[in-house]
Amino acid sequence: MSKPLIEISNLTVSTTDDNRTLVNDVSFSIAPGEAVGVVGESGSGKTLTALSLLGLLPRGVHATSGSITYGGKDLLTADRETLRSIRGNEIAMIYQDPMTALNPVMKLGAQLIEVIQSHGGDTSNAMERVLTAFSEVGIPDPKRAYESYPHEFSGGMRQRVMIAMALILSPQLLIADEPTTALDVTIQQQILALVMQERRKRNMSMLWITHDLGVVANLVDRVIVMYAGRIVEVGSVKEVFTNPQHPYTAGLLASLPKASDKNRTRLLSIPGIPPKPWTVGESCAFSPRCSKADQQCRSSLPVLATNTHTDAACFHLMGDNS
Amino acid sequence: MREKTWFSYYLKSTSGVVGGILVLIMVAISLLSALGITPHDPLIQDPINALQGPSSQYWFGTDQFGRDILSRCMDGMRRSMLVSIVAVSIATLVGVLMGIVGGYFGKVLDGFVVRFSDVIFAFPAILLALAIVNSLGNSWIDTSIAIAVVYTPIFIRVARGPVLSVKEMDYVKAVRILGFSTPKVLFSHILPNVLPPIVIQIALSMSWAILTESGLSFLGLGTQPPDASLGLMVSEAQSLAAFAWWTLAFPSLFITIAVVGLNLVGDGLRDSLDPARRSS
Amino acid sequence: MTLSITDVTKRYKIRVTRAQVNALNGVTIDLPAKKTLGIVGESGCGKSTLARMIVGLEQPSSGTVTWNGEPIFDKARNMLSSKHSNIQLVFQDPYSSLNPRQKIGDSIAEVLTVHHLVEKDAVQARIAELLTEVGISPELAHRYPHQLSGGQRQRVSIARALASQPDLLVLDEPVSALDVSVRAEVMNLLIDLRERLGLTYIFISHDLSMIRHISDQIAVMYLGKIVESGPWDSVLENPQHPYTKALIAAMPDHTEVGNNAYEAPLKGEVPDPASMPTGCAFHLRCPIAVPSCSTNAQTLREIEPNHQIACQEVK
Known part of the structure; x- marks a missing residue:
């Protein structure tokens, strides 16, 4: 495998006030051109992990240990200036709510020009570049969009503008935090098709954060499953979805209704709720909800280990399924 | 895990604790005065001892009629507190009721409530209070009513705003679908959820009401001589302060303690009742 | 006991622009007791307005909503008729x-x-x-x-x-706001309660997989109208309306992995309900539209027993 574009090692994120661990010892890397999906429920630490990559952790939360190596620098210890030059330029991000990324009182064209300027880009042909960016993301009338304000656009169109904004400086890595969750399914499909097309064209790496297994199944190369602040399973998208080894991943997949199930059999459910990451201690966080759990699971922490199908952190792998 | 009450948060707020102590002192003074426990009779004149400076016999000195200023301050505090409590109670009851009803029912009723408060807001507070006292009379109850009228629109606003958002909450829709009567929806489900800003407003308004009462008395409208009122005492001390500073200093100090104390309580309540501020 | 919704419309006026929005446009539903009707559609299709109407939070602009033949909305009290507190709503957001x-x-x-x-x-x-x-x-x-x-x-x-x-529960996106791993439990609970208590459900969702799992009948809505309805298996196994087909195609499917081919089944966006297209509301996005679709309003017609669609181009 080629040298990774970005490498996250032993990342731990905690609250500043009471030192509660929210992301615990997370390590993974993204290769150039690779698309990685991070799947997890609310509180699993997936969004905080993504925000760490850009030094954008919210107030009251900070990375307590680990490193994020990008271009020979550690982004966790990098100064503001370094981070600023990387943000937008080399690593860009799109969010669930485009309004958090767009200034409501500024015309869209001006906002994109500002992005180019802020990174010392060539501004002589900036307007042209913005119009091209708009048409690339499928905005029907780029000239009109250039002169429009965010509120004049629908949610799907705003999402396209945000994608244009993220892509205009041709980043190496695009981080997407559930950008389609708030959209209607037919619009979601349009956005996914757009992202897929642009990624291929630019050979861009991607980190896609979502709670929706269906979305990443056809979007990414590799899937990371997070639970209670830790990675519980990593593998190629094919293996994770067809041969999940961690009982949590397997349970999650089994709990979804299947379009092929003519008899509509009762859904398999996972009892209980995910624990708060800081309450887990030296045990498998999933053990209270796991049918395979035994004394070992409750008293020691399984580490991520490679097996035939995936890497999973579990003492009792699901085994062969196919 | 036991739920932390708002009070435990309140005790963490410095302004809340300091304000609370000041208010407790004011209440104690008023109660003593109400029970007739003052060093001297606040009304008895003693011309021989007129305009004495502070001494072991008259801690705060005496005024131009030889009345004990400490006793008069205590009596004035009692009267200010009484007026402030009665006025703010009336304003809270009327204002909150109008605000909730207007906000919940909307349409014509709300239009009336909003116009009503706009009209009262349009007058400068002290002028409106002056006009009302002038037409009603000078008793403490008249003063209270005048202040209540002036403060009612503030409570209308404070109650109405949150009602507009709370009535759209699913839990309110849910109890409507469950067929609960409108008063039950209003008072069991909406009122408790709009209470915090109202409570804060009560503390702040009480301090303003004390100022307004003092202002009215200062202008010769509220409390009438020979009764004591903090505002009246300040007014009377105007010509005396040049050579008898204590006649002005101590009533002013009492007003300041009352206003600052209640304001600090308001700050403490705001910090403890608002979950968003608790984190800091 | 039946829920009868007959030719219901709901119009709103937008205050600032004075524009008229047709949230519901001639909706007719008959739901027998102890059955579950799944209503699926995207934002602006009117499914939530319909839910609010069935529980009496809103009055229809025209048409009737009755339960056992009696109107649900009590004009005098401006809300659910007191006879009908046996119709209840479960909201999407468990936090509010x-x-x-x-x-x-x-x-x-x-x-x-x-x-x-x-x-x-x-x-x-x-x-x-x-x-x-x-x-x-x-x-x-x-x-x-x-x-x-x-x-x-x-x-x-x-x-x-x-x-x-209650006899009838209106479930408005009851699992959409929940974590993925607890959705199945709540779905199972709803199915168990339905069997045990003999409840009638209106299950509203944008998630076709949940609709598929629980419904006896399905109604697909688009811009205030039902465009296809029928028994769940006819509608989903044999969809006829182009919008239903697109919705099914757009469902993210976790059982088909790694083909990395996303094709958007529909172009364009849902039109603003305040400026509704003429003719068939779907014609601007429809892959099979012909010129006459922009002028001919479509009405539901039966294509097989109990299975109806509103599209002239499907034979």
Whole structure:
């Protein structure tokens, strides 16, 4: 495998006030051109992990240990200036709510020009570049969009503008935090098709954060499953979805209704709720909800280990399924 | 895990604790005065001892009629507190009721409530209070009513705003679908959820009401001589302060303690009742 | 007992622009007792307006909504007719559907006492029974909503709705706001309750997989109209309307992995309901539209027993 574009090692994120661990010892890397999906429920630490990559952790939360190596620098210890030059330029991000990324009182064209300027880009042909960016993301009338304000656009169109904004400086890595969750399914499909097309064209790496297994199944190369602040399973998208080894991943997949199930059999459910990451201690966080759990699971922490199908952190792998 | 009450948060707020102590002192003074426990009779004149400076016999000195200023301050505090409590109670009851009803029912009723408060807001507070006292009379109850009228629109606003958002909450829709009567929806489900800003407003308004009462008395409208009122005492001390500073200093100090104390309580309540501020 | 919705429309005026929005445009539904109707559609299709109308929170602009032949909306009280507190709504957001200042046991007790459903000394026992019914330990009755998880709160909302002994439950996206791993449990609970208590459901969702799992009949809505309806298997296994086909194609499917081919089944966006297209509302996005679709309004017609579509181009 080629040298990774970005490498996250032993990342731990905690609250500043009471030192509660929210992301615990997370390590993974993204290769150039690779698309990685991070799947997890609310509180699993997936969004905080993504925000760490850009030094954008919210107030009251900070990375307590680990490193994020990008271009020979550690982004966790990098100064503001370094981070600023990387943000937008080399690593860009799109969010669930485009309004958090767009200034409501500024015309869209001006906002994109500002992005180019802020990174010392060539501004002589900036307007042209913005119009091209708009048409690339499928905005029907780029000239009109250039002169429009965010509120004049629908949610799907705003999402396209945000994608244009993220892509205009041709980043190496695009981080997407559930950008389609708030959209209607037919619009979601349009956005996914757009992202897929642009990624291929630019050979861009991607980190896609979502709670929706269906979305990443056809979007990414590799899937990371997070639970209670830790990675519980990593593998190629094919293996994770067809041969999940961690009982949590397997349970999650089994709990979804299947379009092929003519008899509509009762859904398999996972009892209980995910624990708060800081309450887990030296045990498998999933053990209270796991049918395979035994004394070992409750008293020691399984580490991520490679097996035939995936890497999973579990003492009792699901085994062969196919 | 036991739920932390708002009070435990309140005790963490410095302004809340300091304000609370000041208010407790004011209440104690008023109660003593109400029970007739003052060093001297606040009304008895003693011309021989007129305009004495502070001494072991008259801690705060005496005024131009030889009345004990400490006793008069205590009596004035009692009267200010009484007026402030009665006025703010009336304003809270009327204002909150109008605000909730207007906000919940909307349409014509709300239009009336909003116009009503706009009209009262349009007058400068002290002028409106002056006009009302002038037409009603000078008793403490008249003063209270005048202040209540002036403060009612503030409570209308404070109650109405949150009602507009709370009535759209699913839990309110849910109890409507469950067929609960409108008063039950209003008072069991909406009122408790709009209470915090109202409570804060009560503390702040009480301090303003004390100022307004003092202002009215200062202008010769509220409390009438020979009764004591903090505002009246300040007014009377105007010509005396040049050579008898204590006649002005101590009533002013009492007003300041009352206003600052209640304001600090308001700050403490705001910090403890608002979950968003608790984190800091 | 039947729910009858007959040619219902709902128009709103937007205050600032004075524009008229047709949230519902001639909707007709007949749902027999103990059946589940799934209503699926995207934002602006009118499914939530319909839900609010069925529980009496809104009055139809024209048409009628009746339960057992009696109108649901009480004009005098401007809300659900008191005869019909047996129609209840379960909301999407479990975080806002319970009064944050009320213990969960009290919120159920209130329903029981307001409607005198049980004797005073039996209230606590009934609360315990209802909580147990939805899979919540009765010991949690003394908790406040914020001390519970989203899934638990949704169960409490269901228990509160059940307290009034409803016949019909309108479920407005009841699992959409929940974590993926607890959705299945709540779905199973809803199915169990339906069997055990003989409930009639209106299940509203944008998630076709959940609709598919629970419904007997399905109605597909687009911009205030039903464009296809019928038994669940006919509609989903043999969809006829181009919009239904697109919705099915757009469902993210976790069972088909790694083909990395996303094709957007529909171009364009849902039009603004305030400026509704003429003719068939779907024609601007429709892959099979012909010029006459922009002028001909479409009405539902039967294409096989009980299976109806509103499209002239499907033969």
